[in-house]
Amino acid sequence: MRILHTSDWHLGRIFHQFSLIDEQRHALLQIIEAIEVHKPEVVIIAGDIYDRSIPPASAIGLFNEFVDQCIGTLKVPIIAISGNHDGAERLGFAANQLKHSGLHLVTSLDQMQKPITLADEYGDVDFWAVPFHDPAQVADFTGSPQTDFNQAHCSLIEQLPINKKYRNVMISHCYLDGANESESERPLTIGGADRVDWKIFKPFCYTALGHLHQPQYKGQESIRYSGSLLKYSFSEQHHNKSFTMVDIGPDGSNKITLLPLKQRRDLRVIRGTLEELVNAAKDDVNHEDFIQAVLTDSQALLNPMARLREHYPNILELKKERFETRTGQDYARSSEQLKRTDLDIFNDFFEQVHEQKLTEQQTKLLQKTLAAINEQESSS
Template sequence: MKFLHLADLHLGKRVNGFDLLEDQRYILEQILALCDSNKVDAVVLAGDIYDAPVPPAAACTLLDWFLTQLSARRIAVLAVSGNHDSAERLDYAAGLLANQNVYIAGQFRGAPRQIVLSDRFGPVEFTLLPFVRTATVRHYMPEADLPDYDSAVAAALSACAPSAERRVLVAHQMVVAGLCPPQLSGSETAPLTIGTVDSVDAAHFAKFSYTALGHIHRAQRVGSDTVRYAGAPLCYHLDECGMEKSATLVRLGRRGVDDIETLPLHPRRAMRHIVGPLAKLVEHPDDTSDYIWATLTDPTPQPDAMAVLRAAYP
């Protein structure tokens, strides 16, 4: 079985007032092309599908188009909610969507949702753990001793009864390997508390063949090759300028993961950070269709600096 691991689409996001929907449509078209060229069987969406709990109508239309395209290709979709999503809204029509092989776990209801797909080697179990808070797990497990976030996520996973030897976990959490946090980017500044939640030890995922994570925008492994963040498919913050974006292709064999490959994604517009005096920056502008973060180094404030910059870099 081959599946594409994606996360943190943040559909409907605006960066400094710029609407990125066209850029997001462009990157989703690339992802569909990767699905076609690699003949994938499934696509995993590890949370933060939308950028806000109440996304704009155009973002909902874009997601509808993307899921329809995947369904028409007979590609299964396995998705969980992230901390930016409204879990209740993502659960809307989940039963109907399951008839089209689109499986969405928005709300946590006491145990992760488990979906079993099959390939020529037999069943593959996908465990869908949406973004949860400690209080949510305590609500469903009042007798359990859950002093912190790590123990709450461990308890949520323990509610699953494995149904296959090959198991894939889809989760949207802040995961660390021992005392080593992942490499952060964007607005992620605290080492162990990201998005107002505490960290989870990757050791809890040892029984899964592969763990598909969302929440951190930089693609990376966490402790082992089979516990990974896919990263966001587009640059959404100054700290991500120049960062190569990708989708993660996972191949499962008879015993588990056979191969993991990062497939590069190329944005419609690059995001660049330029630094220098205003006059120098606008003297010979290049790649003027890019998104620009400009840091001015003039010793004194320059009149109408934003207007001058926008004339050179629209």
Template sequence: MRFIHTADWHLGRYFHGMHLTEEQRVLLMQEFLPLVRDEKVQAVVIAGDIYDRGIPPVEAVDLFDEILTRLTEEKVQVLFIAGNHDSARRLDFGRRLLRNAGVFVRGEPEAEMEPVVLQDEYGPIAFQLYPYVEPAEIRTLFGETESMDFDQATARLIEAGRVRIPDRMRAVAVAHAFLAGGSGSDSERPLAAGGAGNVSPSRFRDFQYTCMGHLHNPQQAGSANIRYSGSLMKYSFDEAEQHKGVNIVEIDGTGRAAQRFQELKPRHDVRRIRGMFEAIQRDETAYPPSDDFIEVDLLDKKPVLDAFNQLKLRYPNLMQILRPNIMVQQDHWQLQGQEAMQKSRQDLFEQYYQQMKGEGMSPEQQAVLSECIREIDREEAERS
């Protein structure tokens, strides 16, 4: 059987004030659906975080409805679970009707975790769908009295699902969790503080392949058959160097799983640019104009007047400017708070000027500053 493993679509996401649904639509229609047809896959598996929030915008719901419709028209079966961004109960709506169309969903965990069994030329393959769960949910579901962490709760749910699969049947797990040893990104919502949300990859050792969701960087977790496909698109600038796409998985009659990563190209990439303001403005070879989503790290040590609007002429989708050198100077300035209490206003301003401009004030500037401070002192004295 050949199927596509994908995850973390985050439909309806906002990115620096921009609604990304249209970008997601273009990617799904122009890249994802043609790949489904070209690869002749039997199923598409989405490992959670269909939407970016529990109550998604109607445009995001419409887009997912359209994708499901297109896939079922192609006779492709679809399996998906709830992630930590999804509303599990809302995602479960219509699940019994959808099953008749070859769409299988599990939003909330169940005590009796019946697998989805698909058929290929070699016989049945069981897909066990494990949605994102909180430890408290599992305690309630199974009547446990002892406290649980994420690892223990996930293990309890996996056990409940694995016993429903015959011993000799090929088995695939679909789950949404932070597996220990994984590499995260800024755009992921933490599941718990201090690593308390980590789950051991060994929990999935009895499956021929595990489709993981939650981490946005495509990666292996533990063994080679436990994989994160990564997110559909880049959702933060710290993901700028990552490649986004899907895993194409093939399982033979013996249960051996082979997978390959297929990159998907968005209409607009997410990129970081670093350099001095003048170089970015003048050097079109090193800094060519682009309509990608851009973050600029300005390396100038002095402030640049109206830098954002000037650079936006070259980069119309400029999202933000960072000034790491100036920020370092500001941090240094803030650390001198106790010392500042013992200095005159003249000394404080001259020190601030030095920090911001990288040079001291001229005698003429010092004289003007002194006169301004004396004038302020006179006005304050008159008001008191």
């Protein structure tokens, strides 16, 4: 059986006040083209179809376009689960009726108790779809306490009526322990309680995961994240976005192929002085990319964003390297720091900004100014 596995579309995403809906449409058209070429028996969307629980109309319209093309025109069914960004109840509206047309939306723990069974020339394949859930939801569902996400996941999988005579595919939206994360993913919890052990997915011939945005596998190649539709943070500038094609053989073995997703406009970081970046832009054929510029100038600059935007119309963020936190320095307000004088604090600030200490003349001038301020405050 041939499967196309994708996830983390985040339709409706706003990135630095810029709507990505046209970029997302461009990426989804590539998936539709791949469906036409490779002719899978099913498309899996492993959560986070939308970027927020109440998506904008443009995002709903884009998902509707994809469903119409995939199911209506190409006759390929879709199995989709809700992720932590989706509003599960809204996404699952009319799910019982929609499944008869080929759109299987699994958004509740009740629904996951029964597999979605599809057949190929070798027999049946059972798809077990586990929507995003937290330990409290699983505790309510099972009637037993759940200490963390891993225990909750184990509790759900243990009670699935899996028929080992069939090939079984798992679909889940979770955070595997030890996998690589990105800045654009919303933390599920703090302190590591959101981590799930990859070993609980070993019984399945393929596990289609969502939540982490970098394409990767953990433990074994068949336990895999397809990655996000687009680059959703500058930390992902070096990611190669893709979706996954899986061919499952009659014995449950699989062949995995990554199908690349070409970004309509790439997302990247450029670094250098303002003059260096302006000069380099003249020969930059990809000047319409989404840009984060990191300036290395030490002196004050006049309207650097405006100057860069003349050459990079989609520049989204400007940073100055000298203001970035230095590794190993601790500026926490400890009790010892609170005892320091105004002159000491200003001297530290000046050194951090200008990378040099106050001169003797500057120190005397500052002392005189601070003394005048203190005298004025005491007399008022």
